[in-house]
Each structure stands twice: as structure tokens, then as C-alpha cells.
Amino acid sequence: MNWKTLEFEQLTPRELYLIMRARSAVFVVEQAHVCLDADGHDETALHLFAMQDICLPMPVLAYARLRPGDEEDPEVVIDKILTSPARRGDGTAELLIERALSAIAERWPGRLIRVTAPVGLRSFYEQFGFRKTEGPFLEHGVPFIGLSCSQRGSHAQSGNVRRLRSGLSIVKTYELL
Template sequence: MDWKCCEFWQLSSVELYQILHARNAILIVEDAHMHQEIDGKDHNAVHIFALDATTSDPSVVAYARLRPGDEIDPETVIDKVLTHTTHRDDDTTEHLVAHALAVSHDRWPHAPVRTHSPVHRESFYKRLGFRKIDGPFLQHGMPFIGMIRPPIRAPKSISNPLRAARASATNRAAGAEAPRGSDHMERSKDSESNGAPSLLDPTLGVNQ
């Protein structure tokens, strides 16, 4: 699977179509719940998804939306979590949520993370550090509970190119502003700069 993490403006028209197609197929048709699925909150969100590239027509097989908090509700929100039927018996959902948590920690490290979980998935989210805060209540015609995760360090097993790219930019800026020292120090700084990862092309999104 090809994992991607994109802001709304980074999505290509094909990727946006694939995401909306998957959300419609699973959250409306499969769940048999008629509602306005496009809710006007996509443009401020981060979109985390996996493409199945084994077919001639790649499709989204896992997806989650990550929304930042605000002054009223400071928690970061993970919603619209879905996986294709072909990937519900493996660890795809766990990887999906772990990717979302890694990105949340990178962008909003001091914000807790909130999500709504189907009642039968409570133990799954507890393993990832969430705890129940309210519910059950009906959502999409199914019983859900509210869960929250405190702002702790993201799992080390999940690589996050966003962090490496930003650290590279910070290091280069610090090197440019530092006073000139001895020739040995200058050569050392140059070697460190050459070894730093390069910035990712923001038009391509971030492959996880």
C-alpha cells in the first residue's frame, strides 16, 4: 500500500475523487446512513489515506481525516475513519490511526486527540492510548462513544517525513544566522548541512 498524508490543497483531483468515492461507498452506502457526507470541513483538514497500487485503477483502501482544534474545542479530531472490506482483518486500521497520531503529534504536539469510536471498537482504541469520555450515543445510525488521547509522544515506529523536513529547514536557518567561527567549525557545519534531509515537494503531499 502507498500511504499518503496531504493537506486539502495538496490533493490532486484524482486523489480527491478517490477519497470522496471511498467515503461515499462506506460511510453512506455500506453503513446505510443517508447524510450530507461532504460537510465543509475538508479544506482545513489533513487527509491520511492508503492507495492499493496493485490494480490498474488504484483505489483508497484506508482513510482518516485529521482536523485541528480551536479556542473553543482545542482537541485535534480524527474522524471519517474507514477501511475497505479487503483490509479489515489485517493491521491496516492500526497503521491508519498510528499515522494519524504521528501527524497530530508533529503539528499540534500539545493538543489531545479526540475521536468517535463504534462501541465494539473501544478496546482497539484503548490499546492506542485512548479512553472513553462519553456515550454511547447514536451516530450514523450506530452506537458510538467519545474517546480522547492525551498529548504524548507519537509511536517511534511510525516515520514522519514532515518532522524531518521541518528540522532540516530549522537547522539550515540556524546555520545561516550563527556567527562565523574557526575554519574547523565552518567545515563541521557544512558537513552537517549536507547530511540533512531535503525538503519534500509540498505539491506532492507526504508519502508515509
């Protein structure tokens, strides 16, 4: 697995196409979320992804978009999180979140971090130091919650993630808005 963390301008046209294809395959086709995926946030975000052989039709194994926030809402947002069906339950989702938290700490030190997730994934995010801050509310007909963490809390939890990983069985990773 080859991991990359790139700004929008650093993505090759092929990488961007494969990321958009993976997001559509998971969110639109698999999860039936009818939405405009190209939502205007990609150009200001960091794109974290793992690839296998780029010549394969679906080489993106994991992906997350890291958005810096703004003056009105300064929290860093991790969203568009996905793992390919072939990599679910094998620790790839945990590696993705660990790498996202590390990239955020390097790029935006000291900032709060926010995700939204289906209620059933609450314990998955809590192992990284996230705590429920809002919800539940409906997104695409599924009950979601908002979760936040400080960077100090996320790093305190990261050592425990590796120990917990063998006992986890993540069935699906959903889009986090």
C-alpha cells in the same frame, strides 16, 4: 501500499475524487449513513490515506481526516476513518491510527486528540491510549462513545500495538464524527 498525508490544496483532483468515492462507498452505501459527506471540514483538515494502483476503481485502502480544532473546541479530531473491505483485519486499521497519531504529534504537538466510535470499537482505540470520555449515544442508530487521549498517552501505547496486532480481528472501521 503508498501512504500520503496531504493538506486539501495538495490533493490532486483524482485523489480527492477517489477519497470521496471511498467515503461514500463505506459510509453511505455499506453502512447506510445518509449524510452530507462534504461537510465543510475537508478544506482545513489533513488527509491521511493509503492507495494502491490509482487506475483501479477503488484504490483507497485506508483513510482518516485529521481536523485541528478551534478556539472553542481545541482538541484535534480524527474522523471519517475507513478501511476498504479488502484490508479489514490485516493490520491496516492499526497502521492508519499509528500514522494519524504521528502526523498529529508532528503538526499539532501537545494537543489532546478526540474520536467518536461505535461502542464495539472501544478496545481498539484503547490500545492507542484513548479513554472513554462520553456516551454512549446514538449516531445513525448505532451506540457510539467519545474517546480522547493525550499525545503522551498515545505514544506510550504505540509500542504495544505491534505486539497486539496479530491477535486483533477488526471486522469494520466506522466513521468517527
